[in-house]
Amino acid sequence: MRQRLRIFAFMYNLLSVAELVYFIVGLYLIDWELADLEHNPLLGPGPEGILKMGGTHTARVIERRQYWRLVTSLFFNAGAIHLMANLGMVWTFGHFLVRELSPYTVAFIFLASGLGGVLVSANVGSENMTAAASIPAFGLAGAAAVMLVLRWRRYACHAASAALVCFIVGCNAFIGATPFVDNSGNTAGLVFGGTLCVSALLVRRKAASSRPREVLLHAGAALLVVAVLAAIIGGLVGLQLDAPVGGCCNQWVCTRSPWWDCDASRIWPTSCAYTTFLNSTSMLTCPRGQQVTIGVVNRTDIGPVLIQQWCDAYCSASGVPVTGGSGSGNSGLQ
Template identity: 30%
Template structure:
């Protein structure tokens, strides 16, 4: 197994390439000049964008997004198109949406993949995106939703739980935790603006937070693998690999994940109107003010990575939060 420092991140760049390819295909299918006389950047011909009035993010029409697999709870349930819960996270509403999310994914994802391996981070990304889609489908039933931000917020949530479960091996942990909490709060607050699918953000974050306890748990400082270390005396005491609280957090997280996914899927396919059960929950995604309302004319929601400063803040915070150095004989497993 290669050491973490020498690992090459290939899955996250592959995800970025896949998102870009899907966007190009979406624009090709959209074919604005054939369906509209008011396209933007017409020199792109078939790939030209819809008018800024229809899509200010420089992208396709909402109908094309729906055709390509955007999330819509009615189609998921009544037309048995459950695949939209996954396909929507590979679609983007426009160039600006795609650019913001892909920069976020590169800044956050590459470090995590090099640290924990492609299998764990790949699972974390996909399951978090699925969790975000589930919550979005439950609460946003009259619009379509696209974007990778549910999965991105899952990576952010996992960074928090990874810090908590591996608390003893970090330095500057209080400062790092406070920084993460502030960044999370700011970005969830931005999610109450119109046309931002904050339910996908929340669902992705909670899923990633719980998955972090399961996938990103590390051995405690001082643990050694007895076999394979030639310098260890035969009767030397060996410290347990994980602390009790790490195991407890893992078990609780698994139970909550199973219960959460199962309950959400059951509510979705039983067509339960959760907005009636929770009359205030819609404020989590949009709060009307004198400057805007939450019933605008737009027909799609963008799971926008709220700002690029979010990504740079996460990236810089992760660099400041170095782990304590381990002795050379201390071994730990990670894919």
């Protein structure tokens, strides 16, 4: 037991130092500029820092084949509060799990549930850029919850233990509702971690009364691992086929609140839509939906370069007021 705890302590210390250094390097690259609390209430960088440090960005994963982001995001935190909360979860639940499982099994649960969760996040939350370090921490939380349920006879103070787990998970789920964190990935990590814990317990079960029963237990354990691996492969296929389902669960990814702005983590289109109407007037629709009336323009002069110039001149992150109404007209260039 002491050997297990020493190995886990070493792994945890290594992870803590790595994530802390990673976070500090990210702040250095953006000249130590933190986003305001409305955009990132976790005391961390804005979109530029999240992007530079390898956060999850589905558009870049698909269009530029930056699949390395699925790994780097697992160790990048959206802010100082996110960092402390995640390391606290890893220590609390990892220290509990290592008493029942080997440190290497705990590490496998951490990495596999994290990778599966970040792929769910990349597909479901494809309209947002995120830091996914909380996903593997939620994987350990799911495994610890399963351990408490399936081996409840081994522990005392069941009500207090259940309340503690619910409190910790609830607090971190609240953090996951903010911009640059994704509760869809956290939930997936929680489920995958619990699934892998069940698989590990089936393999370690020693009460099999017969050889067929032992084979059945091992087959069940293998099926659970295969299910998690299938989810990972399915997520990769979804990205490869450019078929994410972003937009279906935005409230799950980032919950709207007067305390923060979920649009801060949105990945906005980079192009503008241009429309001409029957009265020869033109309307420019900015990436964030603002509309600007251009006026009467010679259609022969309009091309992608001119539209981009208008887009750069009239569209801004702070919003452009609507200066003209919409109407039925010809679809413009995208």
